Amino acid sequence: MIVHHVTKSYGDQSVLNQVNITVREGEIYGLLGPNGAGKSTLIKCILGMVKQDEGEIIIRNCKVDPKRSNYLKNIGYVPDSPFLYNYLTPREYLEFISDLQGVPAGQKHNNINYLLEQFSLLDRQDDMISTFSHGMRHKLSVAGAIVHKPHVLLLDEPLSSFDPPTTKFMKSFLKDYASKGNIIFMSTHLVDIAQHLCDRVGILLNGSILKEYKDLEDLRDFENLIIRDMEATNADIS
Numbered sequence: 436m437i438v439h440h441v442t443k444s445y446g447d448q449s450v451l452n453q454v455n456i457t458v459r460e461g462e463i464y465g466l467l468g469p470n471g472a473g474k475s476t477l478i479k480c481i482l483g484m485v486k487q488d489e490g491e492i493i494i495r496n497c498k499v500d501p502k503r504s505n506y507l508k509n510i511g512y513v514p515d516s517p518f519l520y521n522y523l524t525p526r527e528y529l530e531f532i533s534d535l536q537g538v539p540a541g542q543k544h545n546n547i548n549y550l551l552e553q554f555s556l557l558d559r560q561d562d563m564i565s566t567f568s569h570g571m572r573h574k575l576s577v578a579g580a581i582v583h584k585p586h587v588l589l590l591d592e593p594l595s596s597f598d599p600p601t602t603k604f605m606k607s608f609l610k611d612y613a614s615k616g617n618i619i620f621m622s623t624h625l626v627d628i629a630q631h632l633c634d635r636v637g638i639l640l641n642g643s644i645l646k647e648y649k650d651l652e653d654l655r656d657f658e659n660l661i662i663r664d665m666e667a668t669n670a671d672i673s
């Protein structure tokens with residue numbers, strides 16, 4: 436996946452400024468930045484939900500325009516606040532999403548059983564989603580994002596609502612998903628999550644990738660970078 440010179444402003448507020456990122460197959464890339472850095476905006480640009488002002492995004496030789504439906508087949512997306520249909524059961528929800536994504540009928544049943552089992556939702560398969568906890572809803576949202584086995588999985592602030600055993604499971608599930616040649620691109624503001632899940636981390640600050648880390652031990656620098664940046668910004672204002 437290539438993010439090339441992506442620039443985005445909302446009105447006169449510049450949010451992304453010439454962002455360049457290349458993520459290889461099999462890689463988990465973390466976008467680490469403080470609140471308001473533009474992480475969700477970049478994910479929405481990759482998804483085509485937000486149109487960048489400049490630059491391009493390419494997944495498997497496909498640009499977000501003009502064939503968005505072809506492009507979207509390659510992508511799964513988990514927003515920070517999952518959108519689910521409360522009046523469906525998790526099985527009905529996954530069936531609905533599978534149909535939307537064009538999963539072949541012959542694969543649908545086994546695929547959904549596998550996901551419900553993997554995500555420990557089999558015993559709740561007949562309950563309404565409205566009765567689910569926040570963490571269970573988030574898990575179902577991840578399952579829904581991968582029913583069509585997308586090449587790129589976009590996760591906006593994953594793991595934030597999971598308890599320790601679910602976090603452990605989810606990390607191992609995502610690592611395994613990437614190891615099959617898929618790309619995982621995730622945003623977080625938590626150094627710990629970035630350190631334990633990602634192969635590479637880019638620091639998004641003031642609209643640009645300030646630094647990329649492969650040796651994730653060095654991520655301890657991140658908090659100092661942010662604090663120095665905020666102090667410099669405050670000094671400029673005063």
Ligand SMILES: Nc1ncnc2c1ncn2[C@@H]1O[C@H](COP(=O)(O)OP(=O)(O)OP(=O)(O)O)[C@@H](O)[C@H]1O
Pocket residue numbers: 445450468469470471472473474475476477624
């Ligand atoms: N639709 C929009 N219209 C106007 N401004 C927006 C819109 N979406 C985001 N912004 C602004 O763009 C900036 C970046 O927001 P964004 O949600 O991308 O940041 P983020 O890094 O994901 O933040 P957080 O970690 O708090 O979720 C913020 O100042 C936000 O208010």
